[in-house]
Amino acid sequence: MPVLVVNVDHVATLRQARMGIEPEPVTAAYMAEQAGATGIIVHLREDRRHIQDRDVRLIKETCNTRLHLEMAATDEMQRIALKTEPEMVCLVPEKRQELTTEGGLNCIGREQELKDFLAPVHEKGIRASLFIDADPKQIEAASATGAEFIEIHTGHYADAKKIDARNVELEKILKGIVLANDLGLKVNLGHGLNYRNILNFKDVPGIKEYSIGHAIMARAIYVGIDRAVRDMAELIRTFAD
16 A cells, blocks of 8 residues: 655744744654654755754654655765665755755766765665656656656646646656556655645555655644644555555
């Protein structure tokens, strides 16, 4: 069965708005875990706009579920990953001016570079994922890097305003899942998924994890983290693999 992995970046965003100590993303991670999340995701950005180094360390030390570390493919982040030893690293593109990740990582022409970058990560027993668009050429390039997973960027699908445009993006994702599985890659989905648009993936085989943060934390403002995570986890439990 596919599982839910919860991103707690937005809890840290709220804390950093006042540069204070509350709300605590480590506590949010623990609560999400208790409510049914099978993993916690944090994106440690170069500019540290939300998640901080101590958050990564403390979540790794205190949570019992898997820690997924989203990061850019830089020497600094590689050092942090090797020291922290998360369950998985997910390489993402990163621009300082963006509000959130706008698209997938470009793997085409970088296959050997990314393979070399991931080599010491794999030596530590850390699994690797690449956050990419549902582009066949990107998926094929990702398969040559040695990464075990890809996370297909679902943002274009989630952001589509018209049904026809959304269906076009959905079809790209569905074809991408099949191609990735055929190439031996495990597939996660993430970015912009919520309690409504995720329903189009019900009964779609070949999906291992759903990476969801914003929708859960937005709902948590009204009903609390426990209820918000339980609702999403229960929804995903009805999906087939």
